[in-house]
Amino acid sequence: MVRWLSMHVGYACRHTGACCGAGWPLPVEHGVAPALAAAVSDGCVRPADDTAEWMTPHAAAPDGVAGTLRLLPDGHCVFHQAAPGGGRQCAVHAALGHAHLPAACRHFPRVCLVDGRGVHVTLSHFCPTAAALLVAAEGAVSIVEGPAPVPGRDVPEGLDARDAWPPLLTPAVLMDLEGYDAWERHMVETIAGARMRGRSAAGAVARLAADARVLQAWRPGGQPLAEAVAMLADRGDDRDEDRLDARGLFDEARASCRAPWTWDAAPADLAALDARFVAPGWDGVDDVVRRYLAAHAFASWEAYQAGGGLAVVRAVARALAVVRIEAARAAGLAGTEIDRAMITATIRRADLLLRHYATFDGLA
Numbered sequence: 001m002v003r004w005l006s007m008h009v010g011y012a013c014r015h016t017g018a019c020c021g022a023g024w025p026l027p028v029e030h031g032v033a034p035a036l037a038a039a040v041s042d043g044c045v046r047p048a049d050d051t052a053e054w055m056t057p058h059a060a061a062p063d064g065v066a067g068t069l070r071l072l073p074d075g076h077c078v079f080h081q082a083a084p085g086g087g088r089q090c091a092v093h094a095a096l097g098h099a100h101l102p103a104a105c106r107h108f109p110r111v112c113l114v115d116g117r118g119v120h121v122t123l124s125h126f127c128p129t130a131a132a133l134l135v136a137a138e139g140a141v142s143i144v145e146g147p148a149p150v151p152g153r154d155v156p157e158g159l160d161a162r163d164a165w166p167p168l169l170t171p172a173v174l175m176d177l178e179g180y181d182a183w184e185r186h187m188v189e190t191i192a193g194a195r196m197r198g199r200s201a202a203g204a205v206a207r208l209a210a211d212a213r214v215l216q217a218w219r220p221g222g223q224p225l226a227e228a229v230a231m232l233a234d235r236g237d238d239r240d241e242d243r244l245d246a247r248g249l250f251d252e253a254r255a256s257c258r259a260p261w262t263w264d265a266a267p268a269d270l271a272a273l274d275a276r277f278v279a280p281g282w283d284g285v286d287d288v289v290r291r292y293l294a295a296h297a298f299a300s301w302e303a304y305q306a307g308g309g310l311a312v313v314r315a316v317a318r319a320l321a322v323v324r325i326e327a328a329r330a331a332g333l334a335g336t337e338i339d340r341a342m343i344t345a346t347i348r349r350a351d352l353l354l355r356h357y358a359t360f361d362g363l364a
């Protein structure tokens with residue numbers, strides 16, 4: 001079974017080229033390298049600078065990887081080049097088709113979790129097409145069945161947790177998969193779905209943190225965990241909702257950047273920028289931010305690698321902190337209040353940090 005969030009399930013690449021010009025090292029597997037080499041050699045595909053050099057071999061490349069796609073000085077992949085009708089296109093995709101692309105190109109922007117329940121797919125919103133889906137979506141977000149994320153592959157690349165223990169509830173208690181499934185659904189519905197109940201994005205995160213702590217009192221042998229999760233919906237809202245330590249969470253993400261990537265510190269005048277440019281316009285973008293946070297609650301690797309259900313809530317809170325602080329930076333630079341176009345660009349930056357620059361070990 002393959003599950004998506006309802007706002008993502010219609011995703012299709014629109015060839016914006018954001019991934020092709022991001023300057024990332026893009027691995028080329030031994031399985032695709034010979035066909036690419038042959039296509040370059042016979043002139044079917046030409047690198048943009050009209051050389052025959054298309055791959056940078058790496059002696060210490062991981063198993064199965066021959067090297068990385070050569071990058072031009074502007075950070076673009078050598079195969080990202082002028083299209084006949086204007087703009088740019090992938091020369092490999094145009095000449096040979098999707099199946100001949102390296103796995104990283106076929107997967108981006110999909111972020112997949114595979115566990116005993118099936119395949120779960122969320123997206124990196126660094127992709128402009130994925131970010132636009134957050135703005136275009138209407139109504140409650142839900143978890144739905146959908147197509148295989150990568151055509152031709154039953155099991156996509158991503159975190160394969162099929163042989164792992166289920167996520168932790170506490171350091172000493174495991175969840176079961178039915179219980180985690182119910183908790184994942186609860187998170188999505190509380191943030192952006194049927195259980196929103198008029199809460200803001202920050203209110204939803206605070207509510208989930210409180211729910212996670214309540215759930216940690218559950219013990220095996222009595223009520224099934226999934227039933228305990230279902231009962232969370234009937235709890236009254238907590239009076240002393242958590243305050244988000246936005247700067248601390250943001251600094252966690254910054255500190256997790258892998259070399260050579262770095263990330264600027266939060267603006268020194270953050271509180272003033274937020275009060276002047278972000279807070280007044282936040283209600284107008286809160287729905288977009290909530291959908292973004294739902295995408296960090298769903299298909300979360302933190303559930304397996306960073307300590308279970310509570311760790312996922314922390315990852316969602318971190319995503320909110322990064323968006324809020326980057327919104328203040330962007331709005332301050334523009335000298336205007338935050339709006340839907342600016343929050344979309346801000347979310348792209350937030351996922352550049354959280355999904356691509358930060359190392360998972362660092363965040364965990």
Ligand code: SF4
Pocket residue numbers: 019020026069077078079080081089090091092093101102105
């Ligand atoms: S091979 Fe094609 S899809 Fe992959 S990075 Fe290069 S231009 Fe983009």
